[in-house]
Amino acid sequence: MFSPHTFLRALCALPHRGAATPAGAEAARLLQTQLADLGATVRMQAFETPKTYITIVYWLLGGVLVGLALLTVTGVAVGFVWYFVAMAWFYFNGRYSFIIKFPVQHTAHNVIGHWPARTTADDVQTVILMAHYDTAPVSLLYKTGFRTRLILLLVLMLLAAMAATLEAVGIGLPYLTYLRYGLMAYFVLQATLGTLGYWLRGYSNGASDNATGVAAALATADRLRRANLPNLAIEVVLTSAKEAGMIGAYYYVDAQKKKWKRNRTTAIHFDTLGAGLLTIVEKAGTLEPLRYQNEPTRMARKLLKTDAFRDRSQTGNGHTADFDSVWFVRNDIPVLALCAMDARGRMSPVHQASDTLDGVEPAAMETAIDLAVAVVQHMMKDK
Incomplete structure (x- = not known):
């Protein structure tokens, strides 16, 4: 059985995971190995990107x-x-x-794992579990x-x-x-x-932002693949260059969007789950509001009212349009976006040198896994 805590420690053992850097490539190899160990068919998606938003x-x-x-x-x-x-x-x-696309460009990779449905029926549902694995430059x-x-x-x-x-x-x-x-x-x-x-x-270690999200995506995939849901196809998408402007996610969605059946495709996005209460994102954006109004988000809000999640999660708004899930929303793919926020609606210190494993509180990550699994199971029952 996959242990998100063990994997979190392994990922954070790297000094950072900057896009298109040797440490980022080492992280990608670690992700490939873990996905293969979980029985996924693994592929790498190469794309060109600046190393950072700088x-x-x-x-x-x-x-x-x-x-x-x-x-x-x-x-x-x-x-x-x-x-x-x-x-x-x-x-x-x-x-x-x-x-x-302005210079200087470097090659980075998205790491993608796929588990096909165990049936060839027409009602196969695809769930995409997404998190970025690259780390950000430290910023004042x-x-x-x-x-x-x-x-x-x-x-x-x-x-x-x-x-x-x-x-x-x-x-x-x-x-x-x-x-x-x-x-x-x-x-x-x-x-x-x-x-x-x-x-x-230099770069932050990125324990909360976003090793926790990667661990949650992998743990959710492991639980769903063992949940005996024959009509469910699972894809884990671990993107790079999010911290350069959500670039890896853009190229992934751009390459796949024409292949998706929108009424049979759902995405769940995990980002920065290291401290605070698990938060179901309802709105993000800088000056242009980006609203998450879709079936998986509505299902998550319903589950939030149950005993299993009432005291473990909340709804909230992101402070900028810097979630990878923006590209799903822009292309009308239903997506549930999950992060962790404190009582004032702030995420744990991101883009800071202090974002290390010592500061991670596992509760939000564990709740995100439970909620994501519950949302998928409820949606499969409703189909």
């Missing part, structure tokens, strides 16, 4: 800064600013942005108020583009020129603060 942040802010700096040289700079602001809006609101901005800072950054980028447009046609001078210089200084400051932690401390 590359993307530098491109976005750098592009805006260059456009603003060239405004007095050529009017074309206005279009340059708007181009990078638009890419930033899409990227930070959980939509596809071409910025993810994630300690408090990250969503507020991100919204402020997007608003000021929009302001910069609008002000540049007016300045280019000679409106509002010289005040808009002063505003432009002030915004340029702010963008440099944000780029520095947002990436300084990485240059000083």
